[in-house]
Every structure is written in C-alpha cells, then in structure tokens.
Amino acid sequence: MQAQQRQQQLRQQVRQQRQTLSLAQREQAGAQVAERLQALAEFQQVTMIASYASFGAELPTCTIHQQLAAPKRLALPVLHPVVAHQLLFLEITEATVWQHNRYGINEPELRCDRVIPLAQLQIMLLPLVGFDRSGQRLGMGGGYYDRTLAAWHRGELPNLLTIGLGYDFQQLEALPQQPWDVPLQLVITPSKVWDFRR
Numbered sequence: 380m381q382a383q384q385r386q387q388q389l390r391q392q393v394r395q396q397r398q399t400l401s402l403a404q405r406e407q408a409g410a411q412v413a414e415r416l417q418a419l420a421e422f423q424q425v426t427m428i429a430s431y432a433s434f435g436a437e438l439p440t441c442t443i444h445q446q447l448a449a450p451k452r453l454a455l456p457v458l459h460p461v462v463a464h465q466l467l468f469l470e471i472t473e474a475t476v477w478q479h480n481r482y483g484i485n486e487p488e489l490r491c492d493r494v495i496p497l498a499q500l501q502i503m504l505l506p507l508v509g510f511d512r513s514g515q516r517l518g519m520g521g522g523y524y525d526r527t528l529a530a531w532h533r534g535e536l537p538n539l540l541t542i543g544l545g546y547d548f549q550q551l552e553a554l555p556q557q558p559w560d561v562p563l564q565l566v567i568t569p570s571k572v573w574d575f576r577r
C-alpha cells in the first residue's frame with residue numbers, strides 16, 4: 380500500500396476511535412494533560428505560549444487555557460489570509476473577538492496588531508491525529524503545521540519548543556515520513572510525557 384493511502388487509513392481509524400470518547404472522558408484527559416504540562420520545567424519558565432482551540436474530539440485545551448495567568452501569554456492560530464495552508468498566531472486578550480474559520484474551527488478575528496511572530500513563541504502546543512516512537516506527527520492531512528514550522532525545522536527558530544497533545548491511543552507504530560514532515564520534540568498524553576529530543 381502506498382504511504383499516503385496508509386496514512387489516510389490511520390487518520391480514519393484514530394479519528395473514529397476518538398469519536399467514541401464521551402465528553403467526560405475527553406475533559407478528564409484534557410485535565411490530566413494540563414497537569415503534566417504545568418509540571419514541566421520548560422513550561423514554567425516561558426511566557427509566550429501558542430496553543431490551539433480544540434475542535435471535535437481533539438485533546439481539549441480549555442483547562443490549559445483557563446489556568447494560564449500573567450505573565451504567561453496565549454496565542455492561537457488563524458488560517459493565514461495570504462499564504463495558503465499556513466497559520467498565523469494571534470495573541471488572545473479579553474477583547475478578542477471570536478469567529479469560525481472555513482473548517483468550523485474557533486479562531487480570533489484577524490488583527491495585525493495582535494500577530495505574534497514565530498520567533499517570539501516559546502512553546503507551541505499542537506493538535507495531532509497520531510504520533511510514533513520517534514516523534515513523527517500525523518495531522519489531519521492539510522500540512523498546516525508542516526508548512527508553518529518549516530523554518531523551525533531548518534533550525535531557524537531554536538527558541539521554540541514543540542509539544543503535541545493527544546490521547547494515549549494516538550501513539551502509532553512507525554509512521555511513513557515525508558521530507559516536509561516536521562517532527563515533535565515532546566508529546567503529552569494523559570499517562571505520559573514523551574521526550575523525543577536527543
């Protein structure tokens with residue numbers, strides 16, 4: 380089977396399994412992941428955090444966002460208005476106006492004065508469909524994070540730590556790797572912090 384077909388099959392399997400979780404199970408997993416994240420020294424040391432507004436049955440980020448307090452700052456992605464299949468990160472404040480993008484995902488209204496350049500982000504929390512034993516990430520298939528993090532992958536943004544968030548069953552056997560795929564440094568699931576650096 381071709382790598383791309385196999386990936387598509389894996390996406391379907393994991394997403395179906397994720398759909399079977401009750402709201403309570405999702406929220407509990409989100410709270411467990413939030414606790415592990417808070418305990419990370421790297422997390423305690425930074426102030427500028429990029430995250431995602433969880434959509435569907437993705438690992439919920441609401442607990443993490445609620446627990447962020449000054450001096451920590453939160454930025455969330457919006458679909459790039461000019462460059463196709465890329466993300467821009469906007470700082471969230473009390474004045475943020477929310478809207479749905481074309482995928483139905485919650486995002487802050489685009490305001491140029493709220494854009495946080497990638498170079499200023501210290502931690503990025505990423506949603507994932509799957510991850511493997513080397514930290515390879517399987518996304519929804521749009522390649523948004525691969526494109527957004529291409530410069531990071533080339534070593535141009537050494538201050539950014541990438542952390543994928545998911546459920547334990549999202550750990551998969553070795554994923555086929557394409558040249559553009561950007562791996563994760565850490566993955567946090569309810570039962571474990573996976574460290575793929577080194």
Ligand SMILES: Nc1ncnc2c1ncn2[C@@H]1O[C@H](COP(=O)(O)OP(=O)(O)O)[C@@H](O)[C@H]1O
Nearest residue numbers: 516517518519520521522523525526529559560
């Ligand atoms: N840095 C990049 N430059 C150009 N195209 C890219 C880049 N990253 C990803 N893509 C394209 O995006 C598509 C989806 O990427 P893929 O890795 O399969 O999805 P995902 O990472 O969402 O699971 C691929 O067909 C690939 O050609």
Ligand SMILES: [Mg+2]
Nearest residue numbers: 518522525560
């Ligand atoms: Mg990819």
